[in-house]
Amino acid sequence: xxxxxxxxxxxxxxxxxxxxxxxxxxxxxxxxxxxxxxxxxxxxxxxxxxxxxxxxxxxxxxxxxxxxxxxxxxxxxxxxxxxxxxxxxxxxxxxxxxxxxxxxxxxxxxxxxxxxxxxxxxxxxxxxxxxxxxxxxxxxxxxxxxxxxxxxxxxxxxxxxxxxxxxxxxxxxxxxxxxxxxxxxxxxxxxxxxxxxxxxxxxxxxxxxxxxxxxxxxxxxxxxxxxxxxxxxxxxxxxxxxxxxxxxxxxxxxxxxxxxxxxxxxxxxxxxxxxxxxxxxxxxxxxxxxxxxxxxxxxxxxxxxxxxxxxxxxxxxxxxxxxxx
Amino acid sequence: xxxxxxxxxxxxxxxxxxxxxxxxxxxxxxxxxxxxxxxxxxxxxxxxxxxxxxxxxxxxxxxxxxxxxxxxxxxxxxxxxxxxxxxxxxxxxxxxxxxxxxxxxxxxxxxxxxxxxxxxxxxxxxxxxxxxxxxxxxxxxxxxxxxxxxxxxxxxxxxxxxxxxxxxxxxxxxxxxxxxxxxxxxxxxxxxxxxxxxxxxxxxxxxxxxxxxxxxxxxxxxxxxxxxxxxxxxxxxxxxxxxxxxxxxxxxxxxxxxxxxxxxxxxxxxxxxxxxxxxxxxxx
Amino acid sequence: xxxxxxxxxxxxxxxxxxxxxxxxxxxxxxxxxxxxxxxxxxxxxxxxxxxxxxxxxxxxxxxxxxxxxxxxxxxxxxxxxxxxxxxxxxxxxxxxxxxxxxxxxxxxxxxxxxxxxxxxxxxxxxxxxxxxxxxxxxxxxxxxxxxxxxxxxxxxxxxxxxxxxxxxxxxxxxxxxxxxxxxxxxxxxxxxxxxxxxxxxxxxxxxxxxxxxxxxxxxxxxxxxxxxxxxxxxxxxxxxxxxxxxxxxxxxxxxxxxxxxxxxxxxxxxxxxxxxxxxxxxxxxxxxxxxxxxxxxxxxxxxxxxxxxx
Numbered sequence: 001x002x003x004x005x006x007x008x009x010x011x012x013x014x015x016x017x018x019x020x021x022x023x024x025x026x027x028x029x030x031x032x033x034x035x036x037x038x039x040x041x042x043x044x045x046x047x048x049x050x051x052x053x054x055x056x057x058x059x060x061x062x063x064x065x066x067x068x069x070x071x072x073x074x075x076x077x078x079x080x081x082x083x084x085x086x087x088x089x090x091x092x093x094x095x096x097x098x099x100x101x102x103x104x105x106x107x108x109x110x111x112x113x114x115x116x117x118x119x120x121x122x123x124x125x126x127x128x129x130x131x132x133x134x135x136x137x138x139x140x141x142x143x144x145x146x147x148x149x150x151x152x153x154x155x156x157x158x159x160x161x162x163x164x165x166x167x168x169x170x171x172x173x174x175x176x177x178x179x180x181x182x183x184x185x186x187x188x189x190x191x192x193x194x195x196x197x198x199x200x201x202x203x204x205x206x207x208x209x210x211x212x213x214x215x216x217x218x219x220x221x222x223x224x225x226x227x228x229x230x231x232x233x234x235x236x237x238x239x240x241x242x243x244x245x246x247x248x249x250x251x252x253x254x255x256x257x258x259x260x261x262x263x264x265x266x267x268x269x270x271x272x273x274x275x276x277x278x279x280x281x282x283x284x285x286x287x288x289x290x291x292x293x294x295x296x297x298x299x300x301x302x303x304x305x306x307x308x309x310x311x312x313x314x315x316x317x318x319x320x321x322x323x324x325x
Numbered sequence: 326x327x328x329x330x331x332x333x334x335x336x337x338x339x340x341x342x343x344x345x346x347x348x349x350x351x352x353x354x355x356x357x358x359x360x361x362x363x364x365x366x367x368x369x370x371x372x373x374x375x376x377x378x379x380x381x382x383x384x385x386x387x388x389x390x391x392x393x394x395x396x397x398x399x400x401x402x403x404x405x406x407x408x409x410x411x412x413x414x415x416x417x418x419x420x421x422x423x424x425x426x427x428x429x430x431x432x433x434x435x436x437x438x439x440x441x442x443x444x445x446x447x448x449x450x451x452x453x454x455x456x457x458x459x460x461x462x463x464x465x466x467x468x469x470x471x472x473x474x475x476x477x478x479x480x481x482x483x484x485x486x487x488x489x490x491x492x493x494x495x496x497x498x499x500x501x502x503x504x505x506x507x508x509x510x511x512x513x514x515x516x517x518x519x520x521x522x523x524x525x526x527x528x529x530x531x532x533x534x535x536x537x538x539x540x541x542x543x544x545x546x547x548x549x550x551x552x553x554x555x556x557x558x559x560x561x562x563x564x565x566x567x568x569x570x571x572x573x574x575x576x577x578x579x580x581x582x583x584x585x586x587x588x589x590x591x592x593x594x595x596x597x598x599x600x601x602x603x604x605x606x607x608x609x
Numbered sequence: 610x611x612x613x614x615x616x617x618x619x620x621x622x623x624x625x626x627x628x629x630x631x632x633x634x635x636x637x638x639x640x641x642x643x644x645x646x647x648x649x650x651x652x653x654x655x656x657x658x659x660x661x662x663x664x665x666x667x668x669x670x671x672x673x674x675x676x677x678x679x680x681x682x683x684x685x686x687x688x689x690x691x692x693x694x695x696x697x698x699x700x701x702x703x704x705x706x707x708x709x710x711x712x713x714x715x716x717x718x719x720x721x722x723x724x725x726x727x728x729x730x731x732x733x734x735x736x737x738x739x740x741x742x743x744x745x746x747x748x749x750x751x752x753x754x755x756x757x758x759x760x761x762x763x764x765x766x767x768x769x770x771x772x773x774x775x776x777x778x779x780x781x782x783x784x785x786x787x788x789x790x791x792x793x794x795x796x797x798x799x800x801x802x803x804x805x806x807x808x809x810x811x812x813x814x815x816x817x818x819x820x821x822x823x824x825x826x827x828x829x830x831x832x833x834x835x836x837x838x839x840x841x842x843x844x845x846x847x848x849x850x851x852x853x854x855x856x857x858x859x860x861x862x863x864x865x866x867x868x869x870x871x872x873x874x875x876x877x878x879x880x881x882x883x884x885x886x887x888x889x890x891x892x893x894x895x896x897x898x899x900x901x902x903x904x905x906x907x908x909x910x911x912x913x914x915x916x917x918x919x
Binding site: 089182187188189205206207209210211212213214215216219222223225226227 | 680682684685686757761768769770852853854864874877
Binding site: 339347356357364407429433434441474501541576583 | 746812
């Protein structure tokens, strides 16, 4: 008798819990609609277009990630019904998924390679390439580093070459202290890694290996910001975003030291590390209304959002708009 | 005489020293909680619970993490409890004391000691790839069910063991079969204990992040999941993501997320304690 | 006459009902057995999925090169797959965390079981339970935002990601594991042993250290083994606080990568399905599984032994 009473109580409790969970779910759902409605006021481009659904799966470069993230966040206010997921596996990792048809859009910090084009063709995948902004790979050191302001490409090569024997700053330049040099850099699937090694070591993907690699540039920022003897490289936006913690080096490619700035990146005088950033879109997926809407939204807002997150916008996006018409 | 005094003194000193050592864990817990509360509380606003993650710390919220975690937990319970309870009933009521039973028991204790990341690898290979469920809530919940299964089994076993034998005998004497006895006598009497196990596994599933990271929970989702194949994020993963961002504000945001996580965990623990007390009283 | 017909019919009904009851009992038994089999299938699933994808790895890299190679650079243009740096990182973290969790846990257990009065126990035990229930991601946060800055304040050359900070967090996390299992073992020692020692004029300390602890030693060591096993498998703390550089070093102030943190890093998209890099994930997972399996069996054996004593 007592047992059955107890059982009823427990069942009631379980039901109560389940109910609470559902109510919490519903409650938060309505709140969400509210908050996105209030957010929509912030975006000037709030059009009253039809409400879309469906999914958009994006992966690829962590360098391009901040722009795509910002676009996705603003796009959510416009089209709350569309499920956008953004991941960062590096340009190489994203491309491998892209050419296999697993994702709709690939962020890329380098142009697609011939072998990737071939793989895409074999799978019957056609793509659209869109330039979205300019970047200058920034070589950064700790804020407290007071012995170096600029570095030559030859010195960079000496540090990052495949069989580099450099262990301390002094090994690079006798004027620098004999402190151990701690290196941070992007992971090997990163377009930044490929571009940097190609420009500095003259062969893509050839690099020393005893450094802390990460596909997530935030980890690199943390590492360099926390270590006085550290050096590393990544996309310009991650430097802009964390200027208070990092110091950027001027790069001397034989024509005097140049600091990466919006101007020097745009006119390519920040050489050899200036480069364009891309997104690649699976052409077949462009027929899906939510993907098309997202891409159009991306290009319409690329100028403001890429600048906001710290990159350098193109002079004009008209040619890009032509490409997706 | 002197020697006795010396030994007594040594004993007192030892008493003091191990008391201080005992306090180490408590002091660290206190420091940890104070540190997190100090950092996180300013971010615990209403919008924190209703917004999506954002690149602006003061607009960022944890809603998808909370909803994702609730989804994962409900599904995990739905998978793990029937299987775990069934296994416990089998082992305690039906199984003969043979090699097979012994093997199953050893196997369960090994499973409970297997690192959760290994379950993550299993989930990646089996649920995400082989069965093609993708990086979905379903994959995450199935993986999580396997992680908590040993907890459900062991606590249900304890609860069933604690049911007094005379209740079973009474039932048999009335002509009931084993299954009827289990259904009508054993399970109802063991229910509070079983429920304790369920809550224990809920708190485990809530805090566990490595397996979900392996089956590919997304770092950013723009929409709440609407079915079991949706991509998802979870509370601990959202915390992990914020922790990785270099800006201090995001670290404080992570602390706010941790406060939410710990608050839910403490609530579930409190429920366990209340139930345990009730259970003990009802047996008396 | 009619009465006996009724009786026969009743018996018939009763018989079919009993049959049905027996049948549902058999069905239930078999279904429950199948549930129990799921636990075995889980283990099999782990072993098969780890082995299947490891085979792809070991066809390209010999087991000897894997186990004894000193360089781990699976993601570079000239990859090396020597797992020693990862094992070394795991070992370093495990050792330091054990230096914290084992003595602190054991002495906490001695205090709670032998010295503390009921009131104190009632306060301390639930607090330790709370500590045990804190998710590892919280300890990871604590390591990165509190322990590491503290260490850097004392020893400036500490790297931002370092093994020591992670080890301390892992050690603190495993204190309750050691203390609660050791306490169980200490409490299982019969009181007659304590009374005998006290009657011979021993102090409480002598009784605890020379009589009770030795009597409970197998249970206590089982708790040590479990703590070590837990530290080896710990993932989030080391991923967050210890860094990601495969480093053959025993310097705890440097950044290291453990087996678990490599698995996390490599699973985050660096390695697409089908490459040696992807398979290396499972090879490392297999090694990790085998190590923890060995330790679990060891602790099981120890607990069994200690149960037999009383």
